[in-house]
Amino acid sequence: MAEICYRQGIRHVVISPGSRSAALTLAFVRHGGFQAHVCIDERSAGFIALGMAQQIDSPVVLICTSGSAVYNFAPAVSEAFFQQIPLLVLTADRPKEWQHQYDGQTIYQTGIFGQHVKRSFEVSPDYQHSDVQWAINRITNEAVNLASITPNGPVHVNVPIREPFYPISGEDFQPSEQVRVIKRQINQPVWPQGEWEELLDEWEDASKILIAGGQGKPDHALNAALTRITNEWDIPVLGDCIANLSGSEEFIRHQDLFLGAKEAENLRPDLLITFGMSFLSKEFKLFIRKNPPKWHWHIGEDAFLADPFQSVTREIPGKAQQFFSDLFEKLDYQSFVENSELAHDTSYHALWMQNERIARQKKLETLSNLSTFSDLTLLSSMFRYIISDFQLHIANSMSVRYANVLGTKNNWSGVYANRGTSGIDGCVSTAIGAAKVNGKPTLLVVGDVAFLYDRNGLLINSLPQNLKIVMINNAGGNIFRMIDGPGSLPELETYFETRHSFSAKRTCEDSGIAYFQVSDLAETDATVQAFLNADGIALLEGFTDPVENKRAWKALKHAMHN
Known part of the structure; x- marks a missing residue:
């Protein structure tokens, strides 16, 4: 398991000490290719691993012993699931025949994280048969690949281990000669021309267009595409601080301060385009629910239909950066061929910016007082x-x-x-x-x-x-x-x-x-x-x-x- 994780590119493992998990711990520590981080509290260990995976955008391995230790991973596992962060959770377990036999640290661990993981696996506690070795090889590859398939997320592998699980003096840890790495290719979506024509028709019919970003990682290419759209086309782009929008002073950032005002109703869009995950601004969510757009496109790679504004009319699978780059090119080309300007209302952008500047100024005045x-x-x-x-x-x-x-x-x-x-x-x-x-x-x-x-x-x-x-x-x-x-x-x-x-x-x-x-x-x-x-x-x-x-x-x- 450790060798497959290494060959698949994993480099960090967070370990909470325990006895039943000794074989797992030693396999990763003695491998020599991993940076091992030790945390005695499984709840904290889970979040430390989450913070690492959040940064490197690659799975981090979590290891713990059996029993209640496993449950303490649950808060971090659920956060990773809903924030789409890749984790590979390896939990040691006692063989099933010891359940209800007053054997310590023995609980129901199969599927313990329920729907808060992308999938749960379990390997056999008896490794001698070649079919079992093949299954462990396959399951480990599948678990690593699955954690990294968009949308990313945690994957659980429960590992029942029989005694003895400590090596004897002089015993080496070596990967099996049958280790086989199974790579998974990335599936690139291609949208038919007919679907693009439907999108462009809705865009042309919309007078007031608004783009809004939910939580997301810093993305230079995405920010460049949105900066070009707002600067050249006068289309407002807004996002909370966790949207990581940067690069333009024209981005709307104070919507949570000014959208509660009564006069904000004239900011209602005809077409709302959203991307990213959760929106922090409660005022923005309430504003759109109260003033729903005619069309609402949501761009994302979610496995679920997310509609927090209660207004989505079209799901667009894919990466936001690629979508906005393609959208700009197609509309720019269409405008060139037809020798015409885009028909949306540019005063709508000016109205958003007026509210933004007033909010910025009032904020500074309030803080200074x-x-x-x-x-x-x-x-x-x-x-x-x-x-x-x-x-x-x-x-x-x-x-x-x-x-x-x-x-x-x-x-x-x-x-x-x-x-x-x-x-x-x-x-x-x-x-x-x-x-x-x-x-x-x-x-x-x-x-x-x-x-x-x-x-x-x-x-x-x-x-x-x-x-x-x-x-x-x-x-x-x-x-x-x-x-x-x-x-x-x-x-x-x-x-x-x-x-x-x-x-x-x-x-x-x-x-x-x-x-x-x-x-x-x-x-x-x-x-x-x-x-x-x-x-x-x-x-x-x-x-x-x-x-x-x-x-x-x-x-x-x-x-x-x-």
Whole structure:
């Protein structure tokens, strides 16, 4: 199994120690071709592997022992499934005859991840027969290939192992002479001319055209194609920070701030073209649901029909970059042949840009008028002093919403968040895994609850020294104070925010992380600069007041409607 993974191009394996998994662990460690990363907590290990695979766009192997250890991979596996990240999950198991025999660490592991993996496999615990060896060879190839077939995702191979599973002294680990690698060719879609003609007809019939990007990785070619479309054709292009749209000041980035206004109804498109995965902006989703377009094309390589706007009229399989490049060429050629300009309404783009510029200006005015220390003032200072080409990782809850508003002008090398399931579990570990392989300065913005929930990821032996962590400590789940519903309940602080008095200081001492703290606006800029200039891994903890955080956030939202 290890040799096939190596020949298929896999280079990273994340291991959680255990006894039943000894044969798997030693096979990969003694192979010599893998970088092995050890994490004692399987939940954190899963997210560290996810962060690695997210960066290198190639499967990372996860190994654990049998029993409840396997279940602890589940949060990361489900996030990888919905974020389309390739993982190869190898779980050691006890042979089936030992179930219900009071044998330790024996549970139902066959298909344990349910529908949250692309497929589950299981090999035989008895390897002597040549057919079984052939099956293991085939299954391993199929699992690796399947994890990398678009849409990418996790694949599970359950491996029952009989004793003895420790080698005797002097015993070598050698791949079988029958190892055979099975490569899978990429299937390139080709659209018939008739389908292109249908698309071009709908395009020509649409007066107001809007392009919107959901979560996606940085893609220079895609950004170049969209920049050309918006600059040459005056078609608005929008996306949240996690869409990683860059290259043009004409891109719409503040839609979540201005779309709640009543006058936004005139921004309704005739044709909406979307691509990517989840959209962070709730206001944009609600706006389109309330003002559905006549046509809605969604470009993607999903295995499911995703229609979060409740308006899709056409699924277009394929990569967004290729589609927009082909679309531009066909429309540009048609315009040349017919000696005519495209007929869409260019004032529609001007209307979007007017709202965008007003939102940008009001945001800056509001931030400059904030005179007390808060989540917003801390992060605003942080983003202002980021000079180098940082990669930004954002935890869920309020952190990602703050970053979506504040972090739009920075030249990030990429913006990442676990928006597959949008949970707070694993946000720290994901950033750790990413920083271990990306070779770039990496900044994680995380709330106190998400940090405390996932600090076991910091228990690995070799923390990435290119990682900086900003922890916003408002002593609880501050988002429940911001959203409608729980904010007015008398049980808010005890049962929703879960108020606490914990800090990251001792965690940093345990893990050898340089520690900074700030709780005063006057000290913010100097502390932020010292933190960013610190050598190696460092953490800045900002102690903020939840009441002041709510006041500052509401002031920013209300400014858009005045």
